[in-house]
Amino acid sequence: MGSNEFVTLFFLVAAVLIFLQLRSVLGRRTGNEKPPFDPYSRRDSTKLPEGEDGKVVTLPKREVNDDGNRFAVADSYAPAGTALNSGLREVLKADQNFNPREFLDGAKMAYEMIVSAFAEGNRQTLSSLLSPEVMEGFDQAIRTRESRGEKVVSTFVGIEKADIVQAGVRDNEEHVTVRITCQLIQATYDKDGKVIDGDADVVSEVNDIWTFARDVRSRDPNWKLIATEADQ
Template sequence: MGSFDFVTIFFLVAAVVIFLQLRSVLGRRTGSERPPFDPYSKRETAAEADSADRGKVVTLPKRDGDENENPYAAIDAFTPAGTPLNEQLRTLVKTDPSFDPKEFVNGARMAYEMIVVAFADGDRKTLKNLLSREVYEGFDAAISERESKGEVVRSTFVGIEKADLIGAEVKDSEANVTIRIVSQLISATYDKAGALIDGDAETVAEVNDVWTFARDIRSRDPNWKLIATESEG
């Protein structure tokens, strides 16, 4: 009986101590508590919250140099200042501030692959969107001659090894940019009997081309079209 009373008293004391400790921690207010949730109170709408937040927006001042940003920064990063190519590209940017040489080269690489593949496949629709009228007529004539003879081109575009922007000029309202492209291609041409008459179906050949693209800088159309091709062997 005595031991029972002792254990009972021990747990009662322990319970009181724990209660006081919890109260000292849980009952303490820090000033950052959320108010009790009242399901019947009016809830703030998203529009009201947005309106309140707009009153807290602070407009940041412009950074120094924003208004005097170098318009030729992309050109100077692409090719050293003072070089002939740099001067040509600066002239182009004066008339077409949106021109970026790095982006142009990336776009020209994609256009080159599309044109080479489309020519091999006889895809006139794709070619018409990428070539000037004069260049398209030349490509179309070559495709038509191939078709009239029953010849078939089987081509695999391996990739572009190198693409260098080598010149730029502005003629009236037309911007011209020239790029030298070194690509790798597997191409073989067969006659209507299936005999190989040109190229090699297994050998990867290196192709060196110099292509010129043009765009009317007065037009809202940002696309460039191929206006001249030259093979360097």
């Protein structure tokens, strides 16, 4: 096997491992499904609607009283009596496998993958992580960029902070909203190679509020991004 074939095989295996890890951390549960709603182009408002579908092991439902251990994870993340704690308890009632801290780890991984894929124009990666409506907005932005001959060069430095700020269940769909602060180097070049946005030599702070959702009846463990908002 030549060196080029070995490198290609290495990155293919790495990509599969990252995808499997993302599937395992970003949620788990059971059932059937409906499509979500909210376009990327509307970053000034966050909608919280429908879900996705899929295939994984169906987990049995069981009733647990409010004093059961299941809600300890909500209490450990947000003080009892707060709106966030109540929202997390709603999610835990519907999804006995939900864990706020594990979800947050998966959300951070998804955030980096989505930001990087958008800069690269990688529609395949984006379509696996976004709701159809959000994907439509991302795709439109990429097509506009491509039609102008523009190119985005982006380096993801890291996530400084990530917190769950809202959670709940609506119409059999669990949704969790995350506020993320990250460091990013990004510049957009026109067809002549001139920087028209951003700065290739400066690390910028980016603040976003993203909402992820999934149908609680679905066997698909994956969550998808259904709403984006710039945190001013």
